[in-house]
Amino acid sequence: xxxxxxxxxxxxxxxxxxxxxxxxxxxxxxxxxxxxxxxxxxxxxxxxxxxxxxxxxxxxxxxxxxxxxxxxxxxxxxxxxxxxxxxxxxxxxxxxxxxxxxxxxxxxxxxxxxxxxxxxxxxxxxxxxxxxxxxxxxxxxxxxxxxxxxxxxxxxxxxxxxxxxxxxxxxxxxxxxxxxxxxxxxxxxxxxxxxxxxxxxxxxxxxxxxxxxxxxxxxxxxxxxxxxxxxxxxxxxxxxxxxxxxxxxxxxxxxxxxxxxxxxxxxxxxxxxxxxxxxxxxxxxxxxx
Amino acid sequence: xxxxxxxxxxxxxxxxxxxxxxxxxxxxxxxxxxxxxxxxxxxxxxxxxxxxxxxxxxxxxxxxxxxxxxxxxxxxxxxxxxxxxxxxxxxxxxxxxxxxxxxxxxxxxxxxxxxxxxxxxxxxxxxxxxxx
Numbered sequence: 001x002x003x004x005x006x007x008x009x010x011x012x013x014x015x016x017x018x019x020x021x022x023x024x025x026x027x028x029x030x031x032x033x034x035x036x037x038x039x040x041x042x043x044x045x046x047x048x049x050x051x052x053x054x055x056x057x058x059x060x061x062x063x064x065x066x067x068x069x070x071x072x073x074x075x076x077x078x079x080x081x082x083x084x085x086x087x088x089x090x091x092x093x094x095x096x097x098x099x100x101x102x103x104x105x106x107x108x109x110x111x112x113x114x115x116x117x118x119x120x121x122x123x124x125x126x127x128x129x130x131x132x133x134x135x136x137x138x139x140x141x142x143x144x145x146x147x148x149x150x151x152x153x154x155x156x157x158x159x160x161x162x163x164x165x166x167x168x169x170x171x172x173x174x175x176x177x178x179x180x181x182x183x184x185x186x187x188x189x190x191x192x193x194x195x196x197x198x199x200x201x202x203x204x205x206x207x208x209x210x211x212x213x214x215x216x217x218x219x220x221x222x223x224x225x226x227x228x229x230x231x232x233x234x235x236x237x238x239x240x241x242x243x244x245x246x247x248x249x250x251x252x253x254x255x256x257x258x259x260x261x262x263x264x265x266x267x268x269x270x271x272x273x274x275x276x277x278x279x280x281x282x283x284x285x286x287x288x289x
Numbered sequence: 290x291x292x293x294x295x296x297x298x299x300x301x302x303x304x305x306x307x308x309x310x311x312x313x314x315x316x317x318x319x320x321x322x323x324x325x326x327x328x329x330x331x332x333x334x335x336x337x338x339x340x341x342x343x344x345x346x347x348x349x350x351x352x353x354x355x356x357x358x359x360x361x362x363x364x365x366x367x368x369x370x371x372x373x374x375x376x377x378x379x380x381x382x383x384x385x386x387x388x389x390x391x392x393x394x395x396x397x398x399x400x401x402x403x404x405x406x407x408x409x410x411x412x413x414x415x416x417x418x419x420x421x
Binding site: 038041042044045046048049052056150151154207208209210211212216217220221224227228231 | 297299300301302303304317318319329330331332333334355356357359361366368370
């Protein structure tokens, strides 16, 4: 049975924990709004880009001269997994869900006898994957100094990935990130970026002229497309992280509140018990006289 | 009054412009061109340069680099990797573009050298235009 003083101390410490989680929740809510706006603003570009590339790829894709970024290297022996996680913790299952998806994919590929290489973006994923997959690490991108993710960050990652592709270091690249659905739901997603893969057949509503040539434009666009997809993933991840943190901190705040209520009841009971005990002692002492 | 077409200028980070324009001058990869309403469908890649959109309240200019423009009869959308209104395009922004292009040129393979050199040249030209 904890003493009255112990209980009082515990109530005090849980109260300050609640203050911290409440503050983190509000900060995450503010950041979430900004992150969502950024993701929203980036959408028109990404959608247009994907549409134009899809229609170009549909017309060029069949020919033998298709660029390697579209056609692939002709084999799928070496897979590059780009695992994008947060730089910070305290955001519920955000990091673990991405890592779990990436890990199961890596193990599946390894069991098929393929080679797996892992590029981590964000500290948390690296820490979690280090235990069993550290032999496969080929690089790490640190974004902890970056306050607001910009297109330049995505370009830097894309440049790294493309340089490795040109050096024949891998055949297939997949990015892992959390797609933002709502504050309480983020979907871990795997998206193949090299060779470029387009969902759905593109409908060509108008017959376009191309300047310089279809192949020329496509060759120019494909690397940009990689950067754009990475940028979109980074933004989705940013919004997801804040959303996950917000709901995790909301839960933590509520739990702290419940705990304070429970401890307060216990405190009041023990105090009342102490008072009653003292009264009984006085009364029985008086009766004994 | 000439007929108007929808003009959109988007970058990966934001939508810079979306309004009606009568004519848009684009720095295309194979030369400047002006697109007006009823233009035949065309997709062209961009070289670094100045894009001018003529609207009902004057000409609006942007410095653009990298990306492409999609033109059809009633709309033109420009997807630029980088774009800033010309008023904001100070020397530092263009210098950073120039540095980037130069380092790219040094790293370029012999067969890509010409293209990289052209990029540097384009940006130098652009700098001359903006400085005026």
